[in-house]
Amino acid sequence: MARSKEIFVLGSAGDILYWDMETKMPPAAQAMRGEQLSALELIIHKRLTDPENDALLKKCEGDLNAFDQLQKRNLHLLRKSYDENSKIPDKLVTETAIHQSKCNAVWKKAKAARDFKMFQDDLAKMIDLREQAAEILMKVKGTKTPYDALLDQFEPNMTAARIDEVFAELRQGLIKLIEKVESCDRRPDMSPMSRKVPVEVQKKISLDVMNFIKFDTTSDKAAGRLDETEHPFTTGKYDDVRITTHYYEDRFFSNVFSVMHEGGHALYDQGIPREWMFQPIGTPCSYGIHESQSRFVENIVGRSPEFLSYALPKFRKYSPRSFKGLKNRDIIAAANAVVPSKIRIEADEVTYALHIIIRFEIEKMIFSHKVTVDELPQVWNQKYSDYLGVKVEHDGEGVLQDTHWSGGSFGYFPSYALGNIYSGMFLDKMQKDVPQWRRSVRGGDFSPVLGWLRTNVHAKGDLYDPADLVKVVTGKEVTVAPFLKYLDRKMSKIYGF
Amino acid sequence: MARSKEIFVLGSAGDILYWDMETKMPPAAQAMRGEQLSALELIIHKRLTDPENDALLKKCEGDLNAFDQLQKRNLHLLRKSYDENSKIPDKLVTETAIHQSKCNAVWKKAKAARDFKMFQDDLAKMIDLREQAAEILMKVKGTKTPYDALLDQFEPNMTAARIDEVFAELRQGLIKLIEKVESCDRRPDMSPMSRKVPVEVQKKISLDVMNFIKFDTTSDKAAGRLDETEHPFTTGKYDDVRITTHYYEDRFFSNVFSVMHEGGHALYDQGIPREWMFQPIGTPCSYGIHESQSRFVENIVGRSPEFLSYALPKFRKYSPRSFKGLKNRDIIAAANAVVPSKIRIEADEVTYALHIIIRFEIEKMIFSHKVTVDELPQVWNQKYSDYLGVKVEHDGEGVLQDTHWSGGSFGYFPSYALGNIYSGMFLDKMQKDVPQWRRSVRGGDFSPVLGWLRTNVHAKGDLYDPADLVKVVTGKEVTVAPFLKYLDRKMSKIYGF
Numbered sequence: 003m004a005r006s007k008e009i010f011v012l013g014s015a016g017d018i019l020y021w022d023m024e025t026k027m028p029p030a031a032q033a034m035r036g037e038q039l040s041a042l043e044l045i046i047h048k049r050l051t052d053p054e055n056d057a058l059l060k061k062c063e064g065d066l067n068a069f070d071q072l073q074k075r076n077l078h079l080l081r082k083s084y085d086e087n088s089k090i091p092d093k094l095v096t097e098t099a100i101h102q103s104k105c106n107a108v109w110k111k112a113k114a115a116r117d118f119k120m121f122q123d124d125l126a127k128m129i130d131l132r133e134q135a136a137e138i139l140m141k142v143k144g145t146k147t148p149y150d151a152l153l154d155q156f157e158p159n160m161t162a163a164r165i166d167e168v169f170a171e172l173r174q175g176l177i178k179l180i181e182k183v184e185s186c187d188r189r190p191d192m193s194p195m196s197r198k199v200p201v202e203v204q205k206k207i208s209l210d211v212m213n214f215i216k217f218d219t220t221s222d223k224a225a226g227r228l229d230e231t232e233h234p235f236t237t238g239k240y241d242d243v244r245i246t247t248h249y250y251e252d253r254f255f256s257n258v259f260s261v262m263h264e265g266g267h268a269l270y271d272q273g274i275p276r277e278w279m280f281q282p283i284g285t286p287c288s289y290g291i292h293e294s295q296s297r298f299v300e301n302i303v304g305r306s307p308e309f310l311s312y313a314l315p316k317f318r319k320y321s322p323r324s325f326k327g328l329k330n331r332d333i334i335a336a337a338n339a340v341v342p343s344k345i346r347i348e349a350d351e352v353t354y355a356l357h358i359i360i361r362f363e364i365e366k367m368i369f370s371h372k373v374t375v376d377e378l379p380q381v382w383n384q385k386y387s388d389y390l391g392v393k394v395e396h397d398g399e400g401v402l403q404d405t406h407w408s409g410g411s412f413g414y415f416p417s418y419a420l421g422n423i424y425s426g427m428f429l430d431k432m433q434k435d436v437p438q439w440r441r442s443v444r445g446g447d448f449s450p451v452l453g454w455l456r457t458n459v460h461a462k463g464d465l466y467d468p469a470d471l472v473k474v475v476t477g478k479e480v481t482v483a484p485f486l487k488y489l490d491r492k493m494s495k496i497y498g499f
Numbered sequence: 500m501a502r503s504k505e506i507f508v509l510g511s512a513g514d515i516l517y518w519d520m521e522t523k524m525p526p527a528a529q530a531m532r533g534e535q536l537s538a539l540e541l542i543i544h545k546r547l548t549d550p551e552n553d554a555l556l557k558k559c560e561g562d563l564n565a566f567d568q569l570q571k572r573n574l575h576l577l578r579k580s581y582d583e584n585s586k587i588p589d590k591l592v593t594e595t596a597i598h599q600s601k602c603n604a605v606w607k608k609a610k611a612a613r614d615f616k617m618f619q620d621d622l623a624k625m626i627d628l629r630e631q632a633a634e635i636l637m638k639v640k641g642t643k644t645p646y647d648a649l650l651d652q653f654e655p656n657m658t659a660a661r662i663d664e665v666f667a668e669l670r671q672g673l674i675k676l677i678e679k680v681e682s683c684d685r686r687p688d689m690s691p692m693s694r695k696v697p698v699e700v701q702k703k704i705s706l707d708v709m710n711f712i713k714f715d716t717t718s719d720k721a722a723g724r725l726d727e728t729e730h731p732f733t734t735g736k737y738d739d740v741r742i743t744t745h746y747y748e749d750r751f752f753s754n755v756f757s758v759m760h761e762g763g764h765a766l767y768d769q770g771i772p773r774e775w776m777f778q779p780i781g782t783p784c785s786y787g788i789h790e791s792q793s794r795f796v797e798n799i800v801g802r803s804p805e806f807l808s809y810a811l812p813k814f815r816k817y818s819p820r821s822f823k824g825l826k827n828r829d830i831i832a833a834a835n836a837v838v839p840s841k842i843r844i845e846a847d848e849v850t851y852a853l854h855i856i857i858r859f860e861i862e863k864m865i866f867s868h869k870v871t872v873d874e875l876p877q878v879w880n881q882k883y884s885d886y887l888g889v890k891v892e893h894d895g896e897g898v899l900q901d902t903h904w905s906g907g908s909f910g911y912f913p914s915y916a917l918g919n920i921y922s923g924m925f926l927d928k929m930q931k932d933v934p935q936w937r938r939s940v941r942g943g944d945f946s947p948v949l950g951w952l953r954t955n956v957h958a959k960g961d962l963y964d965p966a967d968l969v970k971v972v973t974g975k976e977v978t979v980a981p982f983l984k985y986l987d988r989k990m991s992k993i994y995g996f
Contacts, residue, residue, distance in 0.1 A: 008538055015535040018519055019512060026523070030722035031739035038512040041505055045542065225527035242528035
């Protein structure tokens with residue numbers, strides 16, 4: 003536990019350095035920050051792979067009956083972490099870290115130039131490096147395929163085969179829903195989304211929103227901060243969790259929903275039981291479960307007619323001119339409109355998962371060698387045409403749009419859509435446990451929702467792998483039905499089908 | 500050198516964590532920040548005291564002819580650091596670190612309650628802990644007394660005996676100057692110092708001031724930042740140096756001079772030769788030399804009639820009302836007025852060193868057991884009456900005013916007055932090398948001054964112990980004459996003697 007604590011503490015120091023790099027650091031400091039972060043990472047890596055850990059674990063594992071359930075889970079997580087980290091050769095770790103920096107820089111240039119060819123060779127090398135790691139991890143983890151080993155890093159114990167089943171159902175359901183929506187005559191007017199709201203007003207609104215979700219950044223007991231970055235993110239744990247947002251005068255809702263999305267992540271990070279601090283179980287469950295929390299707050303609550311009906315009058319008061327001539331109903335419809343698009347991070351709640359499914363299918367192809375790197379743009383564009391009916395004009399808005407692959411994060415994307423699916427299942431259960439939640443939100447009270455999330459999700463820390471957590475909370479295997487039902491109900495009201 | 504680099508890099512990561520703690524950190528994060536900082540400190544301590552260092556150093560020391568002068572200096576500094584760090588028992592290091600936190604917290608309470616008795620026992624314990632360390636360090640460093648060993652930590656190779664000589668002359672000179680000033684009929688009207696300047700205006704002025712001294716916080720090559728804290732400070736090295744200031748509507752100059760003071764520190768930290776980065780010689784020389792740089796920029800330049808004549812018209816433009824009815828001459832007089840006071844950090848340029856001399860004399864008494872802890876308030880108040888002619892009303896404005904002793908920083912205070920003395924010597928030399936510097940400053944051009952400081956002080960890094968550096972730069976042993984001459988000339992113009 004002392005070793006676990008040191009690793010946690012050093013990691014959290016690294017979080018602050020990363021946050022500072024993205025928000026406050028003077029530009030000239032980039033190189034030194036790289037030195038600082040890699041010095042810390044190296045120390046953490048050495049601690050994680052210290053052979054003494056193995057000896058200590060073996061001693062414990064030889065006397066398992068002496069431990070309670072929580073301790074056994076700690077042992078399991080420590081064993082997994084030790085085996086996985088120590089089996090990857092230092093050379094591969096270093097080579098991958100060095101190539102990540104290079105590959106990310108090349109990706110940025112290629113994206114700006116809208117030219118996949120510039121990126122192709124470095125991406126191929128990155129795939130090769132990750133494949134080497136995946137081959138090793140496959141044996142350690144006992145997964146069926148290398149890609150499953152990559153998935154397991156983000157969503158423990160989730161396999162491509164299982165995701166296949168779930169995503170097939172999800173895709174079918176979403177496409178049916180999109181067809182339903184498109185067959186309706188009613189079409190939300192999207193102009194409310196680009197009404198101008200002064201940045202100073204938006205900053206006040208951010209505070210209101212954080213107040214509503216109970217993410218405290220202002221009191222003398224605050225354990226959070228809000229800052230500005232182009233791409234919003236959340237970092238930190240327990241008593242120091244920081245979110246960021248961006249302000250665009252003509253994209254008012256982008257800030258509101260960013261604050262709610264990152265706020266959802268932040269509440270989870272703050273809500274892990276304090277008595278497990280520094281223990282392996284004292285961490286969030288998985289990337290997918292994390293995403294379920296951000297999407298719950300952003301979409302299920304934030305885009306709900308109830309929240310918007312409560313919040314819009316307040317927003318209007320700050321800047322009456324911005325919303326002049328608009329009915330709340332029109333704004334709510336626009337904020338929930340289904341508009342198939344080419345860019346994942348701008349996607350609406352219904353089409354979003356299709357972007358993810360495309361990436362998942364392509365990643366599977368890559369790691370089963372069913373596609374070569376130079377074919378990726380063509381495959382990408384074809385799928386966007388097939389699933390979303392949009393025509394990708396250039397690689398910048400196509401295969402180059404996301405940063406993930408340039409950093410070697412293959413297996414990460416599915417978590418986003420799994421987050422949607424989990425959030426639907428949680429909603430279904432919460433609806434039964436706290437049937438009055440919509441009325442509370444309408445009245446400005448988030449506490450029934452937060453209380454439910456705290457008790458059912460946050461309080462569980464890393465006691466379970468994600469599918470098991472979902473089972474414990476909802477009593478069900480992972481299923482897309484609740485998420486689809488939730489979307490269908492909401493859209494039927496917006497589009498009138 | 501690789502070991503030296505890792506220690507430097509981890510230390511600089513700690514600087515960021517410290518900066519964040521003082522400027523941005525959510526209040527609830529205090530305990531976790533303590534964990535992060537002490538985890539880093541422990542790692543650094545282990546690295547500094549690794550016996551393998553000793554073996555490597557011995558190998559080099561056995562073949563000294565193979566090294567050039569810079570390398571020899573590196574070896575000297577590494578040897579000194581290893582010997583000093585490794586000789587203090589871990590138990591004493593830990594005990595001191597723990598007591599520092601406690602003692603500082605108790606000091607804060609005692610200061611607020613204006614009651615030295617509350618602090619007395621913890622201070623006694625802190626003195627005892629530092630005395631234990633000093634006894635050990637005395638042997639390692641080969642100093643005559645334990646107190647000399649403490650001094651050496653801040654001002655290498657400087658002894659209490661030498662400081663005694665220098666301070667005796669300084670005290671005499673300052674008291675004579677104060678008498679001269681007090682015998683004059685002319686008395687600057689101090690009301691300009693409390694004219695109200697809106698905080699938003701002061702922020703613009705901070706930018707102007709940083710622009711003037713060439714401390715860049717805004718360009719895309721910026722290696723600096725400015726933030727707000729109650730007590731201004733500077734932290735960082737090379738490409739990431741951060742200063743803080745405070746804004747009080749009715750203490751306009753407090754911000755201006757804080758930015759210049761911290762800016763002087765920052766320029767030094769940025770000005771160490773880049774080719775020595777990560778080497779022991781690639782660090783500032785001493786606390787006293789550091790303070791000479793901050794005081795040079797704050798006092799010699801910042802309070803000069805030339806700078807103020809250049810800057811005041813700009814400040815007036817931002818907020819004409821604030822300075823209405825005031826002549827520049829009156830403002831300059833007020834900014835340089837000699838007003839003996841009880842609080843060190845509010846002292847003027849002439850009386851400041853007397854505050855330091857009092858502390859130095861008391862520290863010597865403590866470590867030669869000529870005073871007991873319970874006698875400190877009485878001794879303190881007597882000296883303030885004798886040297887400054889002021890009556891201390893309570894411990895809060897007396898012996899409890901500074902934080903240094905609560906953290907065990909005995910031997911630190913002399914650096915402040917040595918900084919004054921060095922700055923006077925540097926001025927004397929610069930005057931000969933760059934006789935037109937005042938004209939340049941009057942015209943808004945700081946570059947001749949900065950160029951001189953860069954070449955003569957910053958570029959020397961830690962090549963010399965402070966007295967040797969001063970000798971190399973000025974050709975003279977440490978002497979107070981130039982500092983006294985500088986003050987005398989300035990005050991004769993203000994007071995007309």
